Amino acid sequence: MNKPRRRTQRGLRLGLSAVAIVILVWTFFPVYYMLLLSFTPTEDLFQPGFYVEHPTVRNYIYTMGQDNPFVRYFWHQIGNSLVVALWSMVLVGAIASLGSFAMARMQFRFRRFVSGLTLFTYVIPSSFLAIPFFKMMGDYDLIDTKLSLILAMVTFASPYALWVLSDYARSLPPEIEEAGAIDGAGTIATFIHLYLPLVRPPLIAIGTYAFLYAWNEYLYALLLLTGEPRVTLPVAMSNFLTTDNAPWNLLMAVSTVYAIPPVVLYYCFKRYLVSGLVSGAVSGT
Amino acid sequence: MRQTRREFLKTTAVGAGATGALGLPTASRAQGQKLTVWWNKGYYPEEDAAMQKIVKEFEAQHKVEVDLSFTAQEDLLKKITAALIARRVPDVAFCFYNDWQVVPKYGWEDKLADVSDLIQALRPRYNEKMLPVAYVMNGKTKKRSYYGVPIEAQTMHIHYWRDMLREVGMADDPAKVPMKWDDYWTYWKKAQDALRKKDPAKYGKLYGIGMTESTRASDTLYNFEMALLSFNGETMDKDGKIVADQPKNREAIVKTLKWFGELFTSGYVPPDATNWTDGDNNAGFHSRTIVMTPNPSQSIPAAQFFNKDDPEKKNYFDNMATIEWPDGPDGKKARYLSAVKTIIVPKDSKNQKLAKDFIAFVVEKGRFTEYIKAANGRWFPAFNDMAVDPFWRAGHKGPKGQKDPHVPVATTIFLDRENKVFEHYKNPAFSQVYDENVWGKAMARIVIDKWPPEKAGDEAIERMKAIFASYK
Amino acid sequence: MSSTTREGRPRASSRVAQLLRSRTTQGFLFTAPLLVLFGAFVIYPMAFGVWYALDVDSYRALFSDPTFRQTVTNTLWYVGFAVNVKLFLALLLSGILDFPFRWIRILAALFLIPWAVPALPGILSFRWMLNSQWGIFNHLLTKLGLESVPWLARHDTALGAVMVFHIWKYLPFWTIILLAGRRAIPSELYEATAIDGASAFQNFVYVTFPLLRNLYLICTLLSMVFTLGDFTVPWLMTGGAPGDSTHVLATLAYRYTFQMGRLEWGLATFAVALPVTLGFIGLLLRWVKI
Secondary structure (H helix, E strand, O other), rough: HHHHHHHHHHHHHHHHHHHHHHHHHHHHHHHHHHHHHHOOOHHHHEEEEEEEOEEEEEHHHHHHOOOOOOOOOHHHHHHHHHHHHHHHHHHHHHHHHHHHHHHHOOOOOHHHHHHHHHHHHHOHHHHHHHHHHHHHHHHHHHOOOOHHHHHHHHHHHHHHHHHHHHHHHHHOOOHHHHHHHHHHOHHHOOOOOHHHOOOOOHHHHHHHHHHHHHHOOOHHHHHHHOHHHOHHHHHHHHHHOOOOOOHHHHHHHHHHHHHHHHHHHHOOOOOOOOHHHHHHHHOOO | OOOHHHHHHHHHHHHHHHHHOOOOOOOOOOOOOEEEEEEEEOOOOHHHHHHHHHHHHHHHHHHEEEEEEOHHHHHHHHHHHHHHHHHOOOOOOEOHHHHHHHHHHHHOOOEEEEOHHHHHHHHHHHHHHHHHHHHHEEOOOOOOEEOOOOOOEOOOEEEEEEEHHHHHOOOOOHHOOOOOOHHHHHHHHHHHHHHHHHHHHHHHOOEOOOOOOOOOOOHHHHHEEEEEEHHHOEEEEOOEEEEEEEHHHHHHHHHHHHHHHHHHHHHHHHHHHHHHOOOHHHHHHOOOOOOEEOOOOOOOHHHHHOOOOOOOOOHHHHHHHEEEEOOOOOOOOOOOEEEEEEEEOOOOOOHHHHHHHHHHHOOOOOHHHHHHHHOOOOOOEEEEHHHHHHHHHHHOOOOOOOOOHHHHHHHHHHHOOOOOHHHHHOOHHHHHHHHHHHHHHHHHHHHOOOOHHHHHHHHHHHHHHHHHHHOO | OOEEEOOOOHHHHHHHHHHHHHHHHHHHHHHHHHHHHHHHHHHHHHHHHHHOOOOOHHHHHHHHHHHHHHHHHHHHHHHHHHHHHHHHHHHHHHHOOOOOHHHHHHHHEEEEOOHOHHHHHHHOOOOOOOOOOHHHHHHHHHHHHOOOOOOHHOHHHHHHHHHHHHHHHHHHHHHHHHHHHHOOOOOOHHHHHHHHOOOOHHHHHHHHHHHHHHHHHHHEEEHHHHHOOOOOOOOOOOOOOOOOOOHHHHHHHHHHHHHOOHHOOOOOHHHHHHHHHHHHHHHHHOOOOO
16 A cells, blocks of 8 residues: 555655756756856856856956946946835835725725726736826926836836735724724824734735836836936846947846845745735635 | 924925935026037947036036936937927937938928028038938928038948958958959958868857848948949939839849848858847957958947957957958949938927037037047048048057058048948938838848848838838 | 704814715725826826827828738737746646645745846846857757757747746746645645545646636736736847847837837837727726725
8 A cells, every 4th residue: 555655756756856956947047147147257258158167256346336338327227226116115005005994994985996997007018008108207397207217116016016905904803993993093093003013014015016116127217217327227238238349247247236136125025925915816816 | 193393304304305316306506508418428438528528618618507418329319209209308419320310300390400500600611421411301391401410420341350361371451352342252251161160169150241131230221231332223312212113223122132141141141140239240240259240330449449458459450450341243442321420409499509509619620529539430520620630541559550450441431432421311211211120121031031032122112112102 | 062063963164074084085085196196197198098099090000011910910929829838837837836845845935036036137148048159058059969049030939039038037926826826725625535536637627727717817817918018028138120020019119109209100009909908907807806
């Protein structure tokens, strides 16, 4: 009785291991290659290989020191990315917590309408609205300002944030309003002192989500910001590609630096992220 | 909850700081006029620095504030297009693509300011051959006028590695390279074969001819037009009407496309050339995986000149050379096309007079010479009084007294050879033909889809006719 | 202070207070920022876009442009093929990651890296690897004695590269979602089928899939809509080359508007996709509640 089961167990483990290795290689190879290139000196750049013969940190030094015409504004650009992402995070957090409080805890007449509008905004691809959005920002004279980009990011990241928070909030016990009412607190007080502390886990999750959304955004940043010191990092990097003599190893170093905050954030808040983001999707069905 | 005074102050401070950080449009320091100038980012920091110096001098002399920003050329074209669409325009815009894309199209749409007065004032200094570039038709007034200020030009060069030729015992002196059409191109093919044979490990992936044939590159269009001239073809007549469909021209177009196709499939052009952007042939040349490449500016030698890893500038003076385009298949000497870079003033600008003053200031002889020399010979001035500067004939002097092998060749092409400007000024429809990279698409049809050149040529000509028809 | 006058009618000030206390008003106030945002930045641009898109001439120009027709085909391939392959793989992988071994859990954590890394660095890395002269893939091919392939210089392989990258980047996300879906299935069901001696395959067919089906369909719909509007991946990977043959709707719209200066054509390009998108949204609205 035991032998066949152990054999299938072992076969299962082997099969799984094989699959796991394939998955790992598939997942990591492009990332590994990017790192590899960032440590490659320019002379060896055009000799492909699986490892670097003479690794160098020169590319990172150029990047940090803005010591090359391509990275002349590196700190400005990463600063811009940071400012936009942080503001998006804060505003999305605020808007989604206010909205979710209403959606989940209050019965008000046009709740269904707000729900539909939110879902619509979430599903419609942001690129569809990019061109009219751009024209609108032009009319308000907000082109080339970080504000225009922040507004775009907040608009498109809020729906999912609202969804996740509302879903979580619905699962909270109804007693909190009653507890607030007993103590004589108004709605606002209940919101600030009772609601917000309770929704902290998904709030962290969606804050991180909004930060990542804004940090990774390309199209809107490309349209709304121009001029080297004012663009965000991904736009600056893509400009590398259109010039003569793009030093790819330098570009990979910048890429790596650009990729670090999202990966770090992801790992710090992974617990919140995965559970928060998933719950919305699963229970929404 | 009642806000305490402290909380209130905190929020206002944050708000004020945020306004600054967000870059909200704050109340402008209204101290007289402000001029917004968008300038194409140079390839070398020296170029940008020279322009910044000019701007500072202008500010001091005219007591105005100038908001100068540098943007990379692709980005700047998009920015200018976007600004003209949204009608939020700068006062002065200089983009390397203005002559092909902006002046004909937006001159037609009456979105650019008429700068004839400025041109007339500068007229005595101008190289007349370069002026037509800005003399475009306005679709609203139905009249031609000057809608841009040409300042500098680029033309086709061919660069190659002398040391590579020396390595396989081939003559490397430009004077010794055969200039007859077939012999010329065969020369580089021979170089590839010889090098690959000599050192398969090092030169196994080397290619003889770095000919860009991609729809993503403007180099493709330059290469095509040069080759078309060599085959004696024309696409437009002097009035801007399309003549590409005339039998003589159609034949020339087909021959040209066929030649590009055969070059690509011959195995002497890198297979990635159909996907190259404008910088990829440069990258290939610098990485020494190509022996020779045509490039419509002096950016390749200039990059080597500024190469920090080559302080003695050996590549610039000893290892590289620039050579002219070969004689056509009919034996006639090459005819060149120059692309003349042009400054524009949008019509919606509120400071047109100041903008024109600024442009006049920039192109004053002494100042402009400094700027153009900082670009290291990448551009050739459109003004005769600057073209006679000995620098253009002599170029740089090498550390061991070597002669400059690059800049004088460009000067010869501009001053001694037959050349004309690109024909976009004749008809704005031509800008769209270039936008769609019709010729690059035709080449792709032949080499990737394996169409016969006649079919690809006919498709391209039909598309050209359709585009021209839509511009009434 | 009593809230009623001596005649028993409510005072004016407390009528306002009552209004403020009414749920509708409060609900409105709390969702006001959201509504303002959506109204100003979604509805208004949408209306603007649709208004421009009513210009018939744009469509005439569009449909006579061979690039546009090719683009529609590309987009259909991209959305139809890449999304479905991705979700199918997600379904399989979620099954694998559901095993309770410890190292599988570590794998699940590492596995999300492509999703965390922004698209741009990933794409740059891919492009370099696919370079036909110095890319690592061709290097391997030639080492094995095969011919090197100009990956990004041919229409099919270039479009394929876009699809492969898309799958690489977004597969982890949907896998995790489906995994959570699996975990939400009560284990009693599996215990019941174990008693009947069901095999793993039978478990999947009779328990797992029917319960995951809704989630799977919704994920497919969502992913299709997102991919339909994807700009970043195709643009950075190929930029439409070779020969404008690998454009998708979003990149072509960008090209029309910002490289050719034709705003109407750009908006019309998106408008062409609108009926399908709205259809999908309608379906989703019916199935999902926020």
